[in-house]
Amino acid sequence: xxxxxxxxxxxxxxxxxxxxxxxxxxxxxxxxxxxxxxxxxxxxxxxxxxxxxxxxxxxxxxxxxxxxxxxxxxxxxxxxxxxxxxxxxxxxxxxxxxxxxxxxxxxxxxxxxxxxxxxxxxxxxxxxxxxxxxxxxxxxxxxxxxxxxxxxxxxxxxxxxxxxxxxxxxxxxxxxxxxxxxxxxxxxxxxxxxxxxxxxxxxxxxxxxxxxxxxxxxxxxxxxxxxxxxxxxxxxxxxxxxxxxxxxxxxxxxxxxxxxxxxxxxxxxxxxxxxxxxxxxxxxxxxxxxxxxxxxxxxxxxxxxxxxxxxxxxxxxxxxxxxxxxxxxxxxxxxxxxxxxxxxxxxxxxxxxxxxxxxxxxxxxxxxxxxxxxxxxxxxxxxxxxxxxxxxxxxxxxxxxxxxxxxxxxxxxxxxxxxxxxxxxxxxxxxxxxxxxxxxxxxxxxxxxxxxx
Numbered sequence: 001x002x003x004x005x006x007x008x009x010x011x012x013x014x015x016x017x018x019x020x021x022x023x024x025x026x027x028x029x030x031x032x033x034x035x036x037x038x039x040x041x042x043x044x045x046x047x048x049x050x051x052x053x054x055x056x057x058x059x060x061x062x063x064x065x066x067x068x069x070x071x072x073x074x075x076x077x078x079x080x081x082x083x084x085x086x087x088x089x090x091x092x093x094x095x096x097x098x099x100x101x102x103x104x105x106x107x108x109x110x111x112x113x114x115x116x117x118x119x120x121x122x123x124x125x126x127x128x129x130x131x132x133x134x135x136x137x138x139x140x141x142x143x144x145x146x147x148x149x150x151x152x153x154x155x156x157x158x159x160x161x162x163x164x165x166x167x168x169x170x171x172x173x174x175x176x177x178x179x180x181x182x183x184x185x186x187x188x189x190x191x192x193x194x195x196x197x198x199x200x201x202x203x204x205x206x207x208x209x210x211x212x213x214x215x216x217x218x219x220x221x222x223x224x225x226x227x228x229x230x231x232x233x234x235x236x237x238x239x240x241x242x243x244x245x246x247x248x249x250x251x252x253x254x255x256x257x258x259x260x261x262x263x264x265x266x267x268x269x270x271x272x273x274x275x276x277x278x279x280x281x282x283x284x285x286x287x288x289x290x291x292x293x294x295x296x297x298x299x300x301x302x303x304x305x306x307x308x309x310x311x312x313x314x315x316x317x318x319x320x321x322x323x324x325x326x327x328x329x330x331x332x333x334x335x336x337x338x339x340x341x342x343x344x345x346x347x348x349x350x351x352x353x354x355x356x357x358x359x360x361x362x363x364x365x366x367x368x369x370x371x372x373x374x375x376x377x378x379x380x381x382x383x384x385x386x387x388x389x390x391x392x393x394x395x396x397x398x399x400x401x402x403x404x405x406x407x408x409x410x411x412x413x414x415x416x417x418x419x420x421x422x423x424x425x426x427x428x429x430x431x432x433x434x435x436x437x438x439x440x441x442x443x444x445x446x447x448x449x450x451x452x453x
Contacts, residue, residue, distance in 0.1 A: 084440035084447075088131040091189055091197070095127055099198050102245050113230045113238035114245075117205050120221040126204050126309060127197035129337070129444060133316040133330055134193035135437035136429065140317075140326040150321040153192035153255040161251065188437075192253050192319045199262060200312045202246035207269050207308075209239035214273065215367055258318055261311040272303030279370040285389045289378045297375055298339065305345075306338025329428045333441065336425035341448050343418040346371035347411055350402065352452060365398045372417070374401060377410035415449075422449055 085092060100118055105111040160167055208220065213232045217225040227235040243266060250262050280287045281296045302310075313334030317327040349364045350373050364371050368391030370378070378384040381404050387397050405411070422445045432438045 081446075082436075082439050082443040084128060084132060084443050087436045087440040088128065088135065088189070091131045091194060092124065092128065094194075095124060095198060095201065098194075099201055102198065102202065102249060103242065105241065109230075109234070110238065110241060113226060113234050114241050116226050116229065116238070117208060117220065120223055122221060124201060125341075125444075126200045126312065129309060129334070129441070130193065130197040130200050130312050130316050131189060132437045132440045132444065133313045133333070134189045134196075134320060136432055136435055136441055137317045137320050137322045137326055137330060138188040138437075139433040139435055140320075141323040142321045143323040146318065146321045149255050149257075150190075150192075150319060153253045153258070153319050154190045156254075157191050157195045157249075157252050159252065161254075190319060192255070193316050195249060195253065196258070196312065196315055196319060199246050199249050200308065202242050202249070203262065203265060203269075203308060206239040206242035206246070209235050209242065211273075213239075215363070217363075253319070255319060258315040261315050261318075265308045265311050268303040268307035272300050272305075272307070275300040275303065276369065279368075279388050279391065287385050287389050289375075289382065289385065293378075294372075294375050297370070297372065301339055301342045302335070305342040306335050309338035309341070310334035325431070329431065332428035333425045336421040336428065337445055337448060340418040340421035340425065340445070343372050343414050343421070344448055344451060347373055347414045347418070348452065350405060350411060362398065362402065365392050365401055368392055372414040373405050373410035375410070376413035377405045377408035381408060419449060422446070 103114045212225040213227045314331040317330040370388045387401050392398050425445050
């Protein structure tokens, strides 16, 4: 994969993308983009640009342009906002309780550690996106060949495949089946899709437990981190336990492609963590800025953050029996949203205080990590190379690096790139039928750019 700089990177904040500059694709081949196309270029260069005319597609492009234009206006505060949580509030109401039931253990210490991060009021962004995508794709065309797998996935999500006497032979507790009140849940969201939302949160929470150990974190969501509360060993084991419970719940969906997708996510999280151990592919002592450096960062970002969002969105569409273009659109929405989410997160590490973030500000530099704002600053400030090479370990390196980033346009460039990915996410789902859930997905994208913690 080659990184191509283009108009987006050059224009900075002053030239941030607007609806008038949006160039959408002219044929539906944009739904079949490469699995990880993170080239930094104008949207016109990213997508298929043949001159083939199609009145239906021209209409679709016009609709997509209007959607993005409205989203940009909403981000600027010119339009009333939508509350995505309200759209799937009934489903979200049961989320934490069901997750805690899936995590039950007969060992009291493990039970406390495994459920520790479910006690704080988290944002639950990933399951919220899965539920919105499930409801939005319910109105999309279906693939008849997926009907059987869809029925099986929802038929017995709490039924074991192996005899219970084998599964819980010497295990004090194999977990209490979660329950859903079908009289109050949305009929457009299948039981398998609700369980997928819970599995997604389990995988994410497991990654937080492991990340906090790796990063020596002391706080999470405004409370002591699990590694501080229970010790590193207990925190790691609790994360492993969450992944084990998630794997069991995933297997009981009885949908081979969804199992493959989410199992790959777990591997991606580990691969991304290994990539994060070094700031450049060669990890040289005195590196020079290159496009490959930014490519490496974006690849790592996809694996650590966007993989879970993109593949769970794809899985939601599969579980609903959607046709191939819808499945691909769901994936592209999640991929681009995930990349934008992390870019904004990296930007906030420079612009927000510890009190606002609920975790230490400037933590990335302290951990030796060169993220997007610094990588953009490095292009015009070569002196950052030596700091990157020694991972900001020298005396005064962190303060010096931060000052250089703040003097540059690195934060503005990061914001512009995040907005580009948000526009791609919104464009991907533009063919979906109009619905509250689709509006909720668009609002989730808008909120990603506007968030401050």
